[in-house]
Structures are given as C-alpha cells and as structure tokens.
Amino acid sequence: MTKLEDAFIYFDEYNKQAPEHITWNGEVYPSEYFYALKLYEWVKKLDANAGECLLLASRSQHIGRWEIARSSYPEGRVGYLKWRSDLSKFHAQKAAEILQTVGYGQSDIDRVKEIIQKQKLKADQEVQTMENALCLVFLEFQYDDLISKLSEEKMIDVLRKTWNKMSEPGRNAALSMQYSDNGKALLSKALG
Helix, strand or coil, X not given: CCHHHHHHHHHHHHHCCCCCEEEECCEEEEHHHHHHHHHHHHHHHHCXXXXXXXXXXXXHCCCCHHHXXXXXXXXXXXXXXXXXXXXXXXXXXXXXXXXXXXXXXXXXXHHHHHHHCCCCCCCCHHHHHHHHHHHHHHHXXXXXXXXXXXXXXXXXXXXXXXXXXXXXXXXXXXXXXXXXXXXXXHHHHHHC
16 A cells, blocks of 8 residues: 555544544445545545645545534634634644654655645645635535524625635636525625
8 A cells, every 4th residue: 555545544544533423325424534535525626636745635634623622712703713723733733643654754744734724825726726625515515504504694704705715716616516595595695
C-alpha cells in the first residue's frame, strides 16, 4: 500500500469513531467519516488532477470534530468563531500526527495543515478547491436540514455567505445540483 492509502485508512478509522450517524441511501455511516468521503469526492470532481496534499487534506479536514463540542464555547458569533478556529488547529494537528506515523515528510505535513486551516483562501488554488468542496458538501447534504432550523432571513444570509466563499468552479457545480423545492426557492432569493 502507498502512504496515501495508509493515511486514508488511519483517517477513516479515526472518523468512524464519530458518535453521530447519518443514513444515506439506506446505509448508516458515522457522520465525520461520511462527510470526509463526500468532501474527498467533491475535491476529485472539482480537480481531477488534485495533488496528494489536497487529497490528504480533504480526507482529514474535520477529523475528530466531535471531540471539541460547540457547547464548550460561549454562545454567539465570537464564541462560534473561536470554536471554529480552535477546531481548525485541532484537525491540522491530528492530521499531522497521522501523516508523520505513515512516513510523510515535514513539507507535505505543513502543506496539508495549510490546506486544512484554509490559509491564503482565494489566493491559493488548492485551498480554494477545498473551500468550494466544503460548500458543496454543505449544499448537498446539510442544506435542507438547516432550512428547517433557521428563519428564512438567516437562511438567505447563510446562502449568500456560502456563495461568496466559492469561486466560479464551485458556483457552477452548485448551480448544477438538484435541490428541494424549498431549497431552490431560498437559493433563488439569496442569489436574486
């Protein structure tokens, strides 16, 4: 097996420990494992020639996410942003530990950490591909659930922020996706 395959095995085994589960097409998955697979798939769709570090980052972007609970931070935007920042560092460190275990060198490890932490977003093509893929995973698998939890006004704001994070390839992919009737209507309002 290659180092890449070894790393995927370690990442997947770690993410299979997620306590929350998702049922998709009749099959039950640990949530973070499912999202890692889908993020990896979107990265490959967006960039058929994605480099090894981008592929590694896609499979470990949210590794162990359940280990730092949102509820352990204050309510509100400041608490949310601090949680997200701490999570990003945690994911990068977990990925780095695994990559070191399977024999990756420091330059590859540092590059994976940069992508996971979304450094130089908009300026770095691989980081932007990751951001596009993250937004597409949200739209494909989490969007309808969020619609039921937020007001229309907040949902439109979320959609606009999501749209602004994406570059043209991500937006084009988003426009080609299938949405529920409610999802289509909100997206139309957000973009109109």
